[in-house]
Amino acid sequence: MAKIIIGAGSNLGNRLQNIRQGLKNLTDAGVKIIKISSYLKNPAAEGTAGGEFLNAAVLAETDLEPEPLLALLHNIEKDSGRPQPHQPKEARSLDLDIIYYADRIINTPNLQIPHPRRLQRWFVMEPAREVAPDFCDPVLKKSLKKYVMPENMVVISQASALRKRLSAVRESGRKIGFVPTMGALHEGHLALIRACRKEKLFCVVSIFVNPTQFGPAEDYHKYPRNLKKDAELTRKAGANLIFAPTAKQIYPTGYRTFVEVAGLSEKLCGKYRPGHFRGVTTVVLKLLNLVQPDKAYFGRKDAQQLILIKKMAQDLNLPTEIIGVTTVREPDGLALSSRNLYLSPAERKTAPVLYQTLLRIQKDCAKQENSLKKILKEAAVRLKKNPLIKLQYLEAVDPDTLEPPEKAGNKILVAIAAFLGSTRLIDNIIFQIGNGKISKKSA
Numbered sequence: 001m002a003k004i005i006i007g008a009g010s011n012l013g014n015r016l017q018n019i020r021q022g023l024k025n026l027t028d029a030g031v032k033i034i035k036i037s038s039y040l041k042n043p044a045a046e047g048t049a050g051g052e053f054l055n056a057a058v059l060a061e062t063d064l065e066p067e068p069l070l071a072l073l074h075n076i077e078k079d080s081g082r083p084q085p086h087q088p089k090e091a092r093s094l095d096l097d098i099i100y101y102a103d104r105i106i107n108t109p110n111l112q113i114p115h116p117r118r119l120q121r122w123f124v125m126e127p128a129r130e131v132a133p134d135f136c137d138p139v140l141k142k143s144l145k146k147y148v149m150p151e152n153m154v155v156i157s158q159a160s161a162l163r164k165r166l167s168a169v170r171e172s173g174r175k176i177g178f179v180p181t182m183g184a185l186h187e188g189h190l191a192l193i194r195a196c197r198k199e200k201l202f203c204v205v206s207i208f209v210n211p212t213q214f215g216p217a218e219d220y221h222k223y224p225r226n227l228k229k230d231a232e233l234t235r236k237a238g239a240n241l242i243f244a245p246t247a248k249q250i251y252p253t254g255y256r257t258f259v260e261v262a263g264l265s266e267k268l269c270g271k272y273r274p275g276h277f278r279g280v281t282t283v284v285l286k287l288l289n290l291v292q293p294d295k296a297y298f299g300r301k302d303a304q305q306l307i308l309i310k311k312m313a314q315d316l317n318l319p320t321e322i323i324g325v326t327t328v329r330e331p332d333g334l335a336l337s338s339r340n341l342y343l344s345p346a347e348r349k350t351a352p353v354l355y356q357t358l359l360r361i362q363k364d365c366a367k368q369e370n371s372l373k374k375i376l377k378e379a380a381v382r383l384k385k386n387p388l389i390k391l392q393y394l395e396a397v398d399p400d401t402l403e404p405p406e407k408a409g410n411k412i413l414v415a416i417a418a419f420l421g422s423t424r425l426i427d428n429i430i431f432q433i434g435n436g437k438i439s440k441k442s443a
């Protein structure tokens with residue numbers, strides 16, 4: 001008897017019942033089923049009719065040769081109500097494919113074994129790996145458990161599917177890197193993905209506009225969303241997987257648990273956006289728990305966010321290493337931000353003033369002529385003269401504690417937040433003060 005792996009799927013009618021009935025018919029026809037995988041939910045490919053697919057794989061044994069086995073599968077599909085021959089893009093009450101037939105490689109017009117598109121379909125390879133981890137792919141000459149799909153990015157919206165996919169990645173010995181985002185991706189986000197890819201990690205990007213970090217009067221509803229464009233950018237940057245859950249999945253009805261980094265979350269931006277960082281740390285902790293990455297990447301542009309997340313990871317003994325990535329800027333110095341899209345042409349032209357102010361503060365500190373306090377005060381006075389800028393805060397703090405810097409010689413974080421029209425922008429710079437020497441650490 002030959003060992004075979006059959007892929008089974010359905011996206012029409014009672015999907016589970018269709019697959020189960022199909023497998024019963026297979027058994028009745030003398031095919032000996034050894035193991036059935038768990039059932040995966042999987043969105044239908046673009047353009048395919050019908051709803052979401054349910055997919056599974058079956059390890060079995062048969063005396064039938066490949067051609068008669070294929071004919072049997074087509075008959076069983078027909079019994080489920082699926083017209084034969086198949087039409088492209090049709091909804092399927094039942095889809096039965098021969099994925100593997102022992103170690104055979106067959107290439108005829110009617111039949112290709114192993115299934116030629118298996119390697120692009122995680123919903124085929126994942127269940128196949130589950131039922132037969134040691135089965136050797138005769139083309140790859142590799143056991144299924146050793147195989148991961150690094151080149152094909154998938155978009156997953158369900159936490160259960162994410163866990164399954166990532167546990168297979170982990171089992172294959174690959175380390176996982178994670179880049180959480182709210183989408184509307186730009187070069188700043190892509191720098192995080194590239195930093196992750198540079199370390200050869202399996203790169204997971206989440207795209208989730210997190211409602212709990214927006215205040216009632218903030219831009220949650222109008223925050224730019226374009227999953228299709230983001231997916232394309234993410235794929236090009238070399239990520240392996242997008243996790244794009246719905247708000248309901250992350251915060252189901254009755255959700256009650258929040259995490260807060262007390263003492264840090266109320267400072268700087270936290271003073272003006274009450275509850276914002278509570279929402280950020282909560283969603284990041286949830287995402288870290290779902291993805292369980294080895295490393296997670298955050299931009300230094302959101303300096304306070306990075307500091308809080310590092311503290312949370314330390315305090316809660318999270319196993320993930322938190323990595324900060326240098327701010328990506330426009331040629332004129334403006335830090336890239338999804339919110340830059342909101343700026344009018346005049347505001348966009350003015351916006352680099354924020355970074356210029358930070359650089360000037362750094363320079364003035366280097367001169368050691370005036371106190372830090374005076375330098376900051378003068379900078380604020382200059383900014384307030386600009387009619388397009390409404391300064392919210394300009395502060396220098398210790399970059400670990402966010403307390404006022406006690407003594408010269410330490411590193412300081414100078415952070416700024418300002419409105420240009422109704423758009424709130426932030427930026428920061430970290431540098432060493434004291435001894436007349438200044439080294440720009442990051443910006």
Ligand code: AMP
Binds near residue numbers: 183188298301337
């Ligand atoms: P967001 O989508 O705004 O939540 O940002 C997702 C991640 O990208 C955060 O870790 C940000 O700090 C980071 N990020 C945003 N803008 C930039 C930038 N200009 N340079 C580097 N990282 C950035």
